Each structure stands twice: as C-alpha cells, then as structure tokens.
Amino acid sequence: MPPSSAPVTPPLPYTPGYPIRTERLDLRPVLHDDFAAIHAYQRRPEVCRYLYWGPYDEAGSRASVDAKTTRTTLREDGDVLQLAVVVRESGTLVGDVTFFWKSRAHRQGGIGYVFHPDHAGHGYATEASRALLKLAFEELHLHRIQAELDGRNTASARVLERLGMRREGHLRENEFLDGEWSDEVVYAMLAREWRAQQEEQEEQE
Numbered sequence: 001m002p003p004s005s006a007p008v009t010p011p012l013p014y015t016p017g018y019p020i021r022t023e024r025l026d027l028r029p030v031l032h033d034d035f036a037a038i039h040a041y042q043r044r045p046e047v048c049r050y051l052y053w054g055p056y057d058e059a060g061s062r063a064s065v066d067a068k069t070t071r072t073t074l075r076e077d078g079d080v081l082q083l084a085v086v087v088r089e090s091g092t093l094v095g096d097v098t099f100f101w102k103s104r105a106h107r108q109g110g111i112g113y114v115f116h117p118d119h120a121g122h123g124y125a126t127e128a129s130r131a132l133l134k135l136a137f138e139e140l141h142l143h144r145i146q147a148e149l150d151g152r153n154t155a156s157a158r159v160l161e162r163l164g165m166r167r168e169g170h171l172r173e174n175e176f177l178d179g180e181w182s183d184e185v186v187y188a189m190l191a192r193e194w195r196a197q198q199e200e201q202e203e204q205e
Contacts, residue, residue, distance in 0.1 A: 025127055042055065083098075094119040094124050097128050129163055145165075166187060
C-alpha cells in the first residue's frame with residue numbers, strides 16, 4: 001500500500017481532457033481520417049528501424065490506426081493512450097505519442113513516441129513527451145515513468161535526455177530485432193525529480 005501521504009490517483013476509468021495543449025501542439029485522439037498522415041511515416045523503413053513493428057503497408061497502417069482510435073481512456077493496468085500530435089497553427093499531424101499505464105498499485109507508467117522525419121528538428125517530440133510526463137505526474141500522480149529504446153537509437157535517447165530523464169540501465173543483446181541482436185536502454189524519471197525540474201524552471205522565469 002502507498003503511504004497515506006501519497007497523492008491519490010484519479011478514479012478509473014480516466015479520460016484526459018482533450019485536446020492536451022502545449023505551447024505549439026494539440027495532443028488529441030487518433031481519428032480514422034488520420035490514416036494518410038500516419039501511414040506516411042509508418043511505411044518508412046528509417047522510422048521503424050529501431051521499433052518493434054513495421055514498416056507497414058496500407059493494410060498494416062489501417063489496422064494500426066483502427067487500434068489507436070480506441071485507446072483514449074485508462075481503465076486498468078496495461079491500458080494505453082495513443083494520441084495524434086498536431087501542430088496547432090497549421091493543423092499538420094506530425095506524429096503520435098503513447099502513454100502506458102503500467103501499474104496502479106505501484107504508480108508506474110511509460111511513454112513512447114513516433115514522428116515523421118520531415119518534421120524533425122523542431123522539438124515536437126520533446127514538447128509532446130513533456131506533456132505526457134505532466135499528465136503522469138500532475139494528473140495521475142504516478143511515482144515513476146520509464147521509457148525503453150533500442151541502444152542504437154541515439155536520436156530518441158537525446159529526446160529523453162532533454163526531458164531530464166535518467167539513463168538507468170543498458171541491457172546487452174537482450175532483443176532480437178531485424179535479424180540481429182540489439183541492446184536495450186532504459187530511461188526513467190521519478191515524481192520528485194519532475195517536481196524539482198519544474199521548481200527550477202519557475203525560478204529561472
């Protein structure tokens with residue numbers, strides 16, 4: 001049992017207030033009409049190189065989009081939120097992000113993200129992922145958020161480091177992907193680290 005002073009997680013089922021708005025982005029539920037924009041990056045081998053799926057043909061992307069449209073509410077451990085990331089000014093869908101509800105009892109979650117490489121270099125992945133951390137720590141009152149990635153995915157590692165997440169572990173050759181053994185790297189952040197980060201930012205403003 002968590003200590004009595006621990007913040008209480010919201011009652012389930014829990015649906016965030018959509019869209020989740022950041023300075024430049026709207027994070028909203030995926031729509032069937034998003035198929036073309038999502039398939040545009042899911043079909044690209046360089047996007048899927050370090051992921052556990054893809055590249056997808058049209059049928060694969062349609063199935064993926066169909067599944068994403070249903071993942072908007074958290075009901076129990078193991079549920080996920082999968083949200084489209086849209087640049088508010090232009091209305092352009094640039095990627096999608098995932099929040100994993102891992103354990104209510106242990107107040108654990110995870111994050112993931114996939115973005116179209118044509119929109120790289122603008123900080124969208126960092127901005128959208130930071131919104132997921134805020135949801136996790138300030139809305140759901142979770143204790144720990146984790147992200148796992150292929151050890152070769154240095155671009156993704158830089159996103160997590162910009163978020164202030166800690167590199168906690170490096171598992172050597174623990175996954176067999178695309179015909180070869182690959183390493184897995186684990187990053188994480190605790191609620192108190194998030195709070196300290198926010199306080200530091202407030203002091204600098």
